[in-house]
Amino acid sequence: MNKKTGFLIAIIMFLLSVNIFAQEIKSIKLPLPDTRGGKPLMQALKERKSSREFSNKLLSPQVISDLLWAAAGVNRVESKGRTAPSAMNVQEIDIYVATHSGLYLYDPFKNSLELIVAEDIREVTGTQSFVKEAPINLIFVADFLRTEELEGNKESIAACDTGFISQNVYLYCASSGLSTVVRGWFDKKELSRAMKLKPGQKIILTQTVGYPK
Numbered sequence: 575m576n577k578k579t580g581f582l583i584a585i586i587m588f589l590l591s592v593n594i595f596a597q598e599i600k601s602i603k604l605p606l607p608d609t610r611g612g613k614p615l616m617q618a619l620k621e622r623k624s625s626r627e628f629s630n631k632l633l634s635p636q637v638i639s640d641l642l643w644a645a646a647g648v649n650r651v652e653s654k655g656r657t658a659p660s661a662m663n664v665q666e667i668d669i670y671v672a673t674h675s676g677l678y679l680y681d682p683f684k685n686s687l688e689l690i691v692a693e694d695i696r697e698v699t700g701t702q703s704f705v706k707e708a709p710i711n712l713i714f715v716a717d718f719l720r721t722e723e724l725e726g727n728k729e730s731i732a733a734c735d736t737g738f739i740s741q742n743v744y745l746y747c748a749s750s751g752l753s754t755v756v757r758g759w760f761d762k763k764e765l766s767r768a769m770k771l772k773p774g775q776k777i778i779l780t781q782t783v784g785y786p787k
């Protein structure tokens with residue numbers, strides 16, 4: 575190996591180590607979801623509603639973990655079962671979380687948040703003014719590369735699968751004293767660009783979550 579090749583290899587090794595380090599700090603491990611407590615189901619159903627006034631108070635990591643687990647977390651580890659059903663269990667809906675510190679992708683199997691964009695994109699998640707005040711906007715994204723085995727209208731199926739997740743969020747919020755509203759009113763193109771979505775990924779709905787004002 576000549577001097578030049580050795581130098582190049584050293585640079586490549588350095589860049590690789592920087593990248594690996596960067597990947598490590600880009601993943602936030604969430605606390606284990608607390609599956610006890612909350613209001614009983616019938617009471618949560620009684621209190622479920624859409625709210626459009628949010629405090630800017632942040633949600634704790636525990637509340638974020640509980641919220642995402644309720645939305646579509648893993649509730650049967652052996653079979654990789656989730657709290658929300660999906661057609662043929664394809665689990666094609668991903669939950670992105672837009673916060674003041676960046677856009678994250680919820681990984682239900684690692685119970686972690688993976689940083690996607692290190693910018694506050696909350697404002698782009700909707701056209702209503704509360705979206706930039708609330709601490710969290712969830713974005714439900716279908717990955718149609720995962721739905722090849724499905725027959726029928728894949729868009730309708732993705733809409734149904736998203737509906738279950740959204741209702742889980744509504745019920746968790748009602749049960750925990752949080753405010754929420756599901757939203758279909760947003761600029762799909764602008765939001766997809768801000769989220770750096772790949773071909774095959776399509777935003778179905780968004781949902782704002784926070785404490786009442």
Ligand SMILES: Cc1cc2nc3c(=O)[nH]c(=O)nc-3n(C[C@H](O)[C@H](O)[C@H](O)COP(=O)(O)O)c2cc1C
Nearest residue numbers: 622623624625626700702755756757758759760779
């Ligand atoms: C598919 C869908 C899209 C919606 N989009 C919006 C929206 O963009 N903005 C909004 O403020 N509410 C939105 N909503 C909330 C509805 O307006 C709300 O559910 C309805 O008025 C009934 O009120 P409730 O949820 O309190 O029962 C949407 C609801 C659904 C199911």
